[in-house]
Amino acid sequence: MKTLVVVNPNASHGEAGRDFENSISTLIREEIGDYELHVTTCPGDAIDYVSRNSDYERIISVGGDGTLNEVVNGMIVGKSGASVGIIAIGSGNDFSRAIDLKHDYKKMVKIASGKKTRKVDLLKVFYKDFGGDKSLRYAVNVIGAGFDAAITDRMNKSRFKTSGKMAYLLSFLIEYITSKTYPLSFNVDGEEVSGSFFFLTMANGNYFGGGMRIAPKALVDDGFVDVVGVSKMSKIRLLYHFPKIYRGEHLAVDTVSYRTAKNISVRSDRDVIIQMDGEVVGSLPIEVSICDKALEIASV
DSSP states (O other): OOEEEEEOTTTTTTHHHHHIIIIIHHHHHHHHOOOEEEEOOSTTHHHHHHHHOOOOSEEEEEEOHHHHHHHHHHHHHHTOOOEEEEEEOSSOOHHHHHTTOOSOHHHHHHHHHSSOEEEEEEEEEEEEETTSOEEEEEESSEEEEEHHHHHHHHHHHOOOOOOHHHHHHHHHHHHHHHOOOEEEEEEETTEEEEEEEEEEEEESSSOBTTTBOSSTTOOTTSSOEEEEEEEOOOHHHHHHHTTHHHHTOGGGSTTEEEEEESEEEEEOSSOOEEEETTEEEEEEEEEEEEEEEEEEEEOO
16 A cells, blocks of 8 residues: 655644654554655645545555644645544644544554554634735644634744643633633524634544543544634632643533534634634634544544
């Protein structure tokens, strides 16, 4: 099987590059023999390279959720029919949690190199890019608007080399002090909803922010996007309830809304940034639709 391995050497503060050279490259070669390698050099590089090299039967992503996102979007642009293997070495690794992929290099390589696969959904997203133009991108795990995206933006720009969970918490505390709610209007399968929200999350998988169970009922292959909104409350109350997100118990809070949908559009009269699989890519408005079982991934 013709295989491409895409490595983001900067993922997890350089851990991905170091560990690939020290152990992962050898483990992959032991499993599948020869393979072709592409080491990314900058954001967007994986999308560009994969889109121009669409004749592989299998692509193995070595990096975090952002690297996987770029690989998948490159495949879609290049109309690749490859399956995807995942070696999760990022700050968050939230999609790997959603598919119960254990953080063990030997196990991840064996799964990524194997023949067993499953099909999962993707989120098709139209959004406003930083140039102000309407753009299209696909999300594998989660899309966030508002407070969550602001935290992600701060975390990605942070100079502190900490774990995904700790980096998210530090960024949360700063944003918690400085931010306000966002006026959002959204249409969920034809139903109009408006209000003031701290953030709105549209999820394919369960987790974001390095292990928070933001959408505890989400399944990556059920044909629905799980929509979780945290609406206006006092900041003291927000801080009190915040730990519940790690346990997936926040849906019982009266200011948290939850629903599933096939389609959702979100807009605001303010400039509200969005994050997609842990990367800030643009801002509202967005239009999200589910693509049933559109991605084939290596599985247990």
